[in-house]
Amino acid sequence: MAKEQKVNAGIRIVSMLFDHIVMTFIAMFFFIPGMIAGFSTAFEISHEPSTPDLFGFNYITLIGLALYFCKDCIQGRSIAKRVLKLQVVENSSGKVASPIRCFIRNIFCIFWFIEVIVTLVNSNRRIGDLVAGTKVVPFNPEHKQPKINIMQIAFSMLLAYGIMMLMMLPLEAWKSRIKSNQVTYVASSLNEQVANETKQLFADSLGTHLTSDVRVYDQLEQDNDLKYVSVILRLNENYLENDNNYEKIKSVTVPLILAKFPEGTFVGQVQYVYQQSHSIHTRTLTLDWRKKE
Numbered sequence: 001m002a003k004e005q006k007v008n009a010g011i012r013i014v015s016m017l018f019d020h021i022v023m024t025f026i027a028m029f030f031f032i033p034g035m036i037a038g039f040s041t042a043f044e045i046s047h048e049p050s051t052p053d054l055f056g057f058n059y060i061t062l063i064g065l066a067l068y069f070c071k072d073c074i075q076g077r078s079i080a081k082r083v084l085k086l087q088v089v090e091n092s093s094g095k096v097a098s099p100i101r102c103f104i105r106n107i108f109c110i111f112w113f114i115e116v117i118v119t120l121v122n123s124n125r126r127i128g129d130l131v132a133g134t135k136v137v138p139f140n141p142e143h144k145q146p147k148i149n150i151m152q153i154a155f156s157m158l159l160a161y162g163i164m165m166l167m168m169l170p171l172e173a174w175k176s177r178i179k180s181n182q183v184t185y186v187a188s189s190l191n192e193q194v195a196n197e198t199k200q201l202f203a204d205s206l207g208t209h210l211t212s213d214v215r216v217y218d219q220l221e222q223d224n225d226l227k228y229v230s231v232i233l234r235l236n237e238n239y240l241e242n243d244n245n246y247e248k249i250k251s252v253t254v255p256l257i258l259a260k261f262p263e264g265t266f267v268g269q270v271q272y273v274y275q276q277s278h279s280i281h282t283r284t285l286t287l288d289w290r291k292k293e
Helices: 009-028 032-042 061-069 079-084 099-121 127-132 150-167 169-180 192-206 243-260
Strands: 086-090 134-138 210-217 227-235 266-275 280-288
Touching: 009 061, 009 079, 009 086, 009 099, 061 099, 061 150, 079 086, 086 099, 099 127, 099 134, 099 150, 127 134, 150 169, 192 210, 192 227, 192 243, 227 243, 243 266, 243 280
Parallel strands: 227 266
Antiparallel strands: 086 134, 210 227, 266 280
């Protein structure tokens, strides 16, 4: 009986690192649509209510993550394993591991650091291998390779995508909660007269230090008794470079707003902007006295 060939722990670690780098690079392509959308609005100064979001994330991103966990699904050989002449096989039979088994073993890459430690102890089988019933062995070109099973690979991808979706449910719940508290004004309630009066107030008091742009809506969709007030202050000097200067500019601008709109009568934001030829600095102050649910 031929002695079972084992994989050197160093080779396994190199394979894991190589795979991680390559698959992360591939997965990043699926982040690009969200990143482009994020960059398109990252430096946009707008009166629209700002809402927190995860930069660059959308459901296309999950395709990249699914590919990461299905990296060995084609004949048990990822890109790194093909370069380093390794293969994932079933532990009991020695047959090439199915796409489903390969997916199951790779889900445990979530615990990447722990898996590296286990690999140093047992180079053939990490935790994912123990659960999936697989192991990593040197690739033998003399062994007949199974035909690529498109259906099993597709099912593994769908399963991986579905699990990623389940893992994102807490994030979706958080986003829904944020959206339910999002400010939405009644567009027809735009009050240009009050906005111009507020701009004049800033011009009279701080005209040498900044230029203001003000938008006032008399009603919110959620509460007709509250106004929506958005103030964009374009600074002549950089008061945003440190917290002390930022607090100073706040201490002279916020009282002016509250003099025009008493606390508790509006929801709004103040955007402080200092722009140079090749850079822009911004800070946003949210003014919201509504009770949070």
